[in-house]
Amino acid sequence: MKNNYILITGGAGYIGSTVANYLLKRKYKILILDNLSSGKKSFINKKSKFIKVDLLNYNSLNKKIFKYKISHIIHLASNIDVTESEKYPKKYLIDNVKMTKNILKFAIKYKIKNFIFSSTAAVYGKSNKTKVNEKDQLKPISNYGLGKLICENLIIDECKNNNIKYTILRYFNVVGADIFNKTGPLKKGSLFKNLSENLEKNKNNINVYGKNFKTPDGSAIRDYIDVLDIANIHYLIIKNLKEKNNIINCSYSKPLSVLKVIKLFSQISKTSIKINYSKRRKGEIPKIYADNVYLKKLFKTWKPKKNVYQSIKTNLFWEKYLNN
Ligand SMILES: NC(=O)c1ccc[n+]([C@@H]2O[C@H](COP(=O)([O-])OP(=O)(O)OC[C@H]3O[C@@H](n4cnc5c(N)ncnc54)[C@H](O)[C@@H]3O)[C@@H](O)[C@H]2O)c1
Numbered sequence: 422m423k424n425n426y427i428l429i430t431g432g433a434g435y436i437g438s439t440v441a442n443y444l445l446k447r448k449y450k451i452l453i454l455d456n457l458s459s460g461k462k463s464f465i466n467k468k469s470k471f472i473k474v475d476l477l478n479y480n481s482l483n484k485k486i487f488k489y490k491i492s493h494i495i496h497l498a499s500n501i502d503v504t505e506s507e508k509y510p511k512k513y514l515i516d517n518v519k520m521t522k523n524i525l526k527f528a529i530k531y532k533i534k535n536f537i538f539s540s541t542a543a544v545y546g547k548s549n550k551t552k553v554n555e556k557d558q559l560k561p562i563s564n565y566g567l568g569k570l571i572c573e574n575l576i577i578d579e580c581k582n583n584n585i586k587y588t589i590l591r592y593f594n595v596v597g598a599d600i601f602n603k604t605g606p607l608k609k610g611s612l613f614k615n616l617s618e619n620l621e622k623n624k625n626n627i628n629v630y631g632k633n634f635k636t637p638d639g640s641a642i643r644d645y646i647d648v649l650d651i652a653n654i655h656y657l658i659i660k661n662l663k664e665k666n667n668i669i670n671c672s673y674s675k676p677l678s679v680l681k682v683i684k685l686f687s688q689i690s691k692t693s694i695k696i697n698y699s700k701r702r703k704g705e706i707p708k709i710y711a712d713n714v715y716l717k718k719l720f721k722t723w724k725p726k727k728n729v730y731q732s733i734k735t736n737l738f739w740e741k742y743l744n745n
Pocket residue numbers: 430431432433434435436437454455456457458459460461474475476477496497498499500501520539540541542591592593594595596608
C-alpha cells in the first residue's frame with residue numbers, strides 16, 4: 422500500500438500540512454492538492470508531490486491527477502469560517518459541496534478505495550444534548566455546519582454505491598501548532614488564535630461574546646484537540662481500519678469554558694488578560710463537547726499525545742515565529 426500515494430486535498434492548510442508531515446515521517450507517499458487560497462506554499466513539505474489545482478474545476482483535477490496511483494483520499498479542502506458562512510452561503514452550501522462532489526467523482530472513476538473526510542462538531546448544532554455522540558441528532562445552525570452535513574450524506578451514499586470505504590471525522594476545535602515542521606493556524610477568529618495573536622502583539626485583552634450562558638461561569642463551553650493528535654488519528658485510520666465505514670468524533674472530551682481557557686493562557690504567558698464583553702453571537706451554542714468513546718473503542722490503545730496546556734504553549738510559540 423505504501424507504494425501508492427495518499428492524496429490530501431487542502432494539504433497546504435493548517436491541518437492538512439500537519440497530517441502530510443506526520444504521514445511522510447512514517448514513510449507514506451503524499452500527493453497534495455491545493456489552490457493556495459488560504460493555504461501556504463511554505464507549509465508544503467519538499468518530500469511530498471504538490472499540484473496546484475482548484476477542486477471546483479473537475480476537468481483540471483482529472484487532467485492533472487489521473488496518472489497517479491492513489492490508495493487513500495483525505496479530503497480537507499474547504500472554506501472554513503462559520504461567521505463568513507452566514508454572509509456568503511454560496512461558498513459553503515454550493516462550493517464546499519461541489520469540491521466534495523468532484524473529488525468523489527474522481528475517486529469513483531479511478532476506483533480509489535478509501536475516503537477520509539474532515540467534518541466538524543458544527544454538524545451537531547442545536548442538539549438537545551451537551552455531550553454528543555456520533556448517533557445523536559444533527560441540527561446544524563450555521564451554513565458551514567449544514568454544508569458539511571450535506572457533504573457527509575453525499576459521501577455515505579456515493580461510497581456505499583461504489584464500494585469505497587469511508588471514514589468521516591468530526592473534529593471539534595483543533596488547536597496547537599507543529600513547531601518542528603513550522604506549520605500552525607493562520608486564520609483569525611478562533612479563541613486560541615485570537616488570544617495568542619493578541620498576547621504576541623502585547624494587546625493583553627480579548628473579546629468574549631456573551632456572559633450569561635447557563636454554564637457554571639456564564640461563558641460558553643467547548644471541547645478541544647491538538648492538531649498533532651488529529652494527525653495521529655489519520656495515521657491510525659490508514660494503518661489499522663481496513664473494512665468498516667465509520668463516523669468518529671475527534672476530541673479530548675474535556676469540556677473547557679471560554680473563561681477557563683483565558684485563565685490558562687494568562688497563567689502560561691504570565692500576563693494578565695483584560696476581558697471585553699460584547700453581545701452573544703447569533704446562534705451560539707452554550708455548551709457542547711464530544712463523547713469520544715467510539716474513538717477509544719476503535720483504537721484500544723489510543724490516548725491523547727498532547728493536552729491543552731501544550732497546545733497553548735505551541736500556539737504562543739507559533740505566533741512568535743510568525744511575528745519574527
Ligand atoms: N480548524 C479547525 O478547528 C477545524 C475544526 C473542524 C473541522 N475542520 C475542517 O478541517 C479542514 C481543514 O481545516 P484547516 O483549519 O486546516 O483550514 P485551512 O484553511 O488552513 O485549510 C483548507 C485548505 O483548503 C484549500 N482550499 C480551499 N478551497 C480550495 C479549492 N477550491 N481547491 C483546492 N484547495 C482549496 C486552502 O487553500 C487551504 O490550504 C476543513 O475541511 C475544515 O472544515 C477544521
